[in-house]
Amino acid sequence: MGLLEKSIIEGGIVSDLFESAIAPKKPNYIAKIALVGVGLEEHFDWQSILKNYANAKTGLKNALPKERFELIASEAPIQSKEAIYTWLKEMQAQGIDGLIIYQASFIAGDLAATLARWLNQNKIPVLSWSHDEETGGRLSNNRLCGQNFLLNIFNSCGVKFSWLFESPDDDAFNGNILKFAKSVYVKASINQKSVGMVGGFRVPGFYDCELNELSLLNRFGIKVDRIDFDTIWQHGKKFTDDIIGQIKEQLLGHSLCKFNNVNDEQINKSIRLSLAMADYARLHDYLGIGLKNWPELFDTYGIAGDGAGALVQDLGIPVADESDMGALLTMILMHQISFGNAIPTLVDLSLINKDDNRVGFWHCGGAPTKLIHPETGFEVRNHSILENFDVESSMGMLLEFLHKQGQVTIxxxxxxxxxxxxxxxxxxxxxxxxxRGSYAEVEPRKNSAGDILSTVLNNGLDHHWIIGRGYLQKDLTELNHWLDISNIEIEISKDHLYGHSN
Structure with missing residues (x-):
């Protein structure tokens, strides 16, 4: 594959034409993280405290990507409960999203208690940060003991926290700071935002695709807009036949397109639907879309909606098939915590090969074209599940392909x-x-395929899963800490592929 074709698929096969036709993407959210040093001049080496705090500010500033974060730092370490409360009120007025407390030295307990009270009234992620100090003479800072003291008071007051004990020069520093900062970013960037449920409700009988909307709003800050198909269909009339023709020509004419059996009318309708959803999502600043891709799209509009959802996802707008809100939520969190690099896609658990330690994932054909395996290409197809009933009455457009290889998180x-x-x-x-469809086989990094299957079936877990690019587990675990979400532990399969409910 040439460099031009590679660049096209990395951005989505027809994404350039979509971007020229729909509303522009809103600017990225900028999360505000406040840094405050705490210490005592009276009993400790104030000059070293000032020097270390200056280094801390520089190290933190270098660790946080400027396109996603704004750092607000206290000018010098704060020493008293009165001064810390005044500073915290200033930060509250500026709308900070997260707080990092640099332990410059041991501190007075009333300062820590003031911090704890404020954090209980202002629920934002907080990181306690300290590191080692010079040895061999007087105890010049007593930082570690100060951090221990601070977190003892936080724990006594019921304050949730994360902690770090590394200097800015340590190899793992930037990664650990960013792990905390990503949680700050995700919590703030999704708060009071909406998702669109196109089609209004979940598909028939898919009970595990529903989420309690008040719980969704209370835990994540996410609201749900339910949009009927006619509203979306009418919105799509703004797009000309010319732009739809250009998109169809570029899609079917791409060198990676190996086959097409979908008639022109269904392809045109699918492209119009994808343009309508993408434009509507951009105009309403949706975090993502839940798409009720059957039965109405089959019965009323005469298309299969999966391929339309695939083209929307290429634009960085997550789309969950079958209106699965838990899946959409997972896609959104992966998308946000990876700064758009995860390219999450929805799949079913479809195959276990225990001998080769592989888990097979499949869905109908709605994965973004960014995920196409370049050596095997893609096919534009009618719906294979509908073909099980009747090949002649089956309809499209679906994009079928093998996923490209790489590191993933499920x-x-x-x-x-x-x-x-x-x-x-x-x-x-x-x-x-x-x-046939959208397919990938995943080798677990730490567990066996049998362990994964045992965990899913013993616990009776949801039937949809999300594949995101890259290793995201540590970042998601940190985020789960701040969202009060429990992690399901993977179980060891004991009796080959046999188990029972927990």
Whole structure:
């Protein structure tokens, strides 16, 4: 594949044409993180405290990407309960999203208690940060003991926290700071935002695709807009036949397109639907879309909606098939915590190969084109499940392909309140297309395929899963801490592929 074709698929096969036709993307959210040093001049080496705090500010500033974060730091370490309360009120007025407390030295307990009270009244993520100090003479800072003292008071007051004991020069520093900062970012960037449920409700009988909307709002700050198909269909009339024709020509004419059996009318309708959803989502600043892709799209509009959802996802707008709100939530969290690099896609658990330690994932054909395996390409197809009933009456447009190889994270925040999640990491390995559709075989990174199956079936977990690019488990675990979400532990399969409920 040439460099031009590679660049096209990395951005989505027709994304350039979509971007020229729909509303522009809103600017990225900028999360405000406040840094405050705490210490005591009276009993400790104030000059070293000032020097270390200056280094801390520089190190933290270098660790936080400027395109996503704004750092607000106290000018010098704060020493008294009165001064810290005044500073905290200033930060509250500026709308900070997270707080990092640099332990410059040992501190007075009333300062720590003031911090604890404020944090109980202002629920934001907080990181306690300290590191080692010079030895061999007088105890010049007593930082570690000060951090221990601070967190003892936080714990006594019921304050949730994370902690770090590393200097800015340590190799792991930037990664650990960013792990905390990503949680700050995600919590703030999704708060009081909405998702669109296109089609209004979940598909028939898919009970594990529903989430309690008040729980969703209370835990994550996410609201749900329910949009009927006619509203979306009418919105799509703004797009000309010319732009739809250009998109169809570029899609079908791409060198990676190996086959097409969908008639022109269904392709045109699918492209119009995808343009309508993408534009509507951009105009309303939706975090993502839940798409009720059957039965109305089959019965009333004469198309299969999966391919339309695939093209929307190429634009960085998560789309969950079958109106699965837990899946959409998982996609949104992966998308936000990776700063858009996860390219999450919805799949079913479809195959276990215990001998080769592979888990096969499949869905109908709605994965973004960014995920196409470049060596095998893609096919534009009618719906294979509808073909099981009648080949002649089946309809499209679906995009069928083998997923490209790479590091991935599998997760799903569970029905009915997203209060627990199973997360594991693996690698997409070379495989044949076991089933027509969108397909990938994943080798677990730490566990066996049998362990994964035992955990899913013993616990009766949701039937949809999300594959996101990259190893995201540590970042998601930190986020779960701040969202009060429990992690489901992976169980060891004991009797080959046999188990029972927990």
């Amino acid at each position: 997760a799903k925040y569970q029905y009915p309140e997203a209060s627990k999640v199973l997360t594991w990491e693996g690698n997409i390995r070379p495989s044949e297309m076991a089933f």
